Every structure is written in C-alpha cells, then in structure tokens.
Amino acid sequence: MQLEAKDIGFRYGNGPWLFQGVNLTLEPGEIVGITGPSGCGKTTFCRILAGFETPIEGTVTFNSAPLPKKGYHPVQLIFQHPEKAINPRWKMHKILNEGWKPNKEVLELLGIDREWLERWPNELSGGELQRFCVARALGPNTRFLIADEMTTMLDAITQTQIWHAVIEIAKKRKMGIVVVTHESKLMQRLCQRVIDFNDFS
C-alpha cells in the first residue's frame, strides 16, 4: 500500500516550472517532511498528491494504480486555514460527519468537546476548528495524510495536542504522513526523513 509520486513537474499556464523531477515514495506508517522557500510549490505538490490538481509531468499512484476519482479518497489533505475548508452555514456536527462518523476514540484523542457540536463555525477558535478538520480527514479508509502547515496558526499547546493525537492514530493504523512546515524544530520531532524542494526548482 504505497503512495508513489514519480517525476512530478508542474507550472501554471506557460509560466516557468515551479518544480520538475520530484520523486516521493511513501510507505505505510512513514512520516516524511517537505521543506523549501515560500512560493516554491510545496502546497501545489500537496494538492497533486491528494488528487486536487493534475501534474503536467509525471504520475501519482496509490497501490500501483492511478488515484481513485470517485468515492472516499485514501489520501486526505489538511490545510493551514480551517475556516477556508468548511461550510460556514453548517453546524459543527454536520461538518464533522460529512465524510464519515468519527468515533468516540478519535473525538477524545483530538479533545473535541461534545458541546462544540451544536455550535456554528464562527463560534469556535481557529484551534478548535482545526481539530474538526483533522477528525474529518481521519476516516477508516484514509491511508495517507498530507498536513500542509496544519498547525502553523496555532499556539504551541494546541499544536502539540493535535500532533500527538494524529501520530497515535497513524501508528495504530499504519497511516503514512507528509508534513509541510517551516518550523525546523517541529520537523525534527516528527519526521523520519525530509525532502528539500530547493533541489527541484
């Protein structure tokens, strides 16, 4: 059960190549970091891995087959800004149960308070909202998680809580994770190896 990106290249329109020749093989349970200067295409690469964007060059395969176009996506992406990833007109319980019904264990690990489920998104802080986005992405069929600056806007305690929960779940399920963060200390704590995007531009 591998996620494999082979010789990926991307550019917008006729612009210059953002990156070319990016290779990444992610095994179950492996945690890999991506670093590189701002604007070098890390987020674009994450979107390609999760199937939101098609690469100009190269292929992404899951289990040696193309990424599935329908149904629950085995590669889930979590963004930096939770408020941009949810429907502001839905109450939290509806947002939470959009893809699957997170069980008690996941909710407890992520510290999601029952009482929050009856609230609207604008009645929760950024840190609280991000917990929902993480819970939503951790369905039983998620094999790989792409965390693009997932905790950048959060305080250190909330950041650490979310990461501990995610790592515990990932270990249990042998889920692989891609971590994008500009925080080198966090990268060192989390990742077994790191890919530098400087090498591809």
Place this chain on the structure above:
Amino acid sequence: MPILEVENLSVSFKQYTGLKQKTHKVISSLNVTLEAGEILAVVGASGSGKSLLAHAILGILPRNASICGVIKYAGEELTPDRQTVLRGKEIALVPQSVNFLDPLMRVGSQVRTSVKNGDAVSVQREVFERYHLRQEVEKMYPFQLSGGMARRTLLSTAMVSGAKVIIADEPTPGLDPDVIKEALNNFREVADNGCAVMLITHDIESALNIADKIAVFYAGTTVEVAPVENFKGHGEEIRHPYSKALWRALPQNDFIPIPGSQPHPSSLPAGCLFAPRCVMATPECRQVQPEMRKLRGGMVRCIHAT
C-alpha cells in the same frame, strides 16, 4: 511614562440568533503597556484575544463590538476621534489578515502613500529591496501576490510610516527564514530609534531573540508579563502555570501538551479561568478571578505563583 497603556480592556459582541439578541464578552480583562524603545511580544492561546486587542487599539473593531476599559496614548485617553487621526501615522498596524490591502491600488503606490520622511518612491524601493521584493512587484495589484509577498507588502507599509507605535499581528508565518530575520531585525532597529513595538506571534523562539518583555494571554485575559530572560530551561523562572505549559509544549522543549482546551467565552468557569486545566489549582482558585499582581520584576494573575 508608557507610550501606550491598556487597562482592564474588555470587548463584547452583540449577536442575533433569530430575533433574540445576545451579548458575549470575548475579552474580559486585558492589561498591557508599551514603552518607547521597547518590543513587547504578545503570545498565548489561539482565540485568546490577541488580534482583537490590536484592532481595539487601532479603533477598527467591527460595529457589533463594544469595549470597556481605558486605552491611553501618550498619557491621554485614546478616543475614537484621536484614533482616526493617529491611525497609520503615529500608530501603525501590520495586520494578521492579508485582506487588508486595497485591492484596487498597485502595491507600490500603497506603500508610497504611507511614507513619512524622504522621497516616497525611493523609500518604497529601499524597503522592497530589504524584504526581497523584486522591482516589478511595485506595479502589481494585491491579487497577483502570493501570501508571503502580501505579508511583506504589509510590513513595508508599517515600516515606512515613521509611526511611534507599531502593532504587528503575526507578521511572519509563511515567510522564508532570511526574510523573517530581516523583518525582526527591522523591528529591533525601529525600536532602538525610539519606536514602541507590539509583536503578536506564535513563534516564541524568534520573539525571544528580539523582544524585551513578553505578555502571555489566555481566554481573553493577560496572565503574565515577564522579561524575556525568564523564558529558558524548563521554565522554572516563568510565573504562571499556563505560560509554563506553553513553554514546555514547544517542539524544542518537551513537546508534551497539557490536556483540555481554553474555555469558550460563552462558558467561562468561575474564579481563575485556567483552574480547570491547572495542576496547582486549589478550591480557593475557583472562588474569584485572581487580580494581576507584581512578582519578581514581572506581573502574574495567579494566587499561588511564586
């Protein structure tokens, strides 16, 4: 005399659910002071009211907000009229949201209109160069900028304004390490030239490198104000249990979180707001909210802190 004083600031929002009007208080008692020549770092829980404090000082809170408490600038109360006069001239904001740029104006011109001293064009070009913005960027409109470029434009605007107080709300996320360093050095420079800087940030490590004091916020209150030197080792010199926990949770320290989360403004506990998560809590802590008090050259809102 401090250049800016915020005393017991509270902020409430009116909200309508159907026809019912509800008021909820999101900041209950914030206290901070800024001295000329000094950098105050403001850190704390996300949602603890850091951005609202910045907006209250600038007088740009949304209409359904109401405030209590006193904000003084140069010893005199900062009224809405004074805020309008001083905004962008004597008190400048580097906003957290990049949506603050004027969408219809080229970014070079936006920066030029803020230049206080010297030739506007050359001052703008110098500051762009400093922040690694290529010359063609000055002709662009905000929608053509990446997040990091927009942030650097906002920084430039504040830096050329010649303001006496700069309030920077999370100015660095998404920027490259060398640009972050440049920006932080720039804050230190303007402070050394007599400006007062409030740096709101989650990046405690960078803040420690350039700030003089650090204020820690939790659930709409200031829980501690301390000299930066206290933030070291296992946090033995830090006064408040929340600040200690925040320090220890950093990846470069223990990377171990305390459980629970900050209470929501609509359901604040009685007594000390941190009591439900505090290992040092005693029944006394749940009686009344502790006042800010002086301790070892800093301030703390905790009855048991030593």
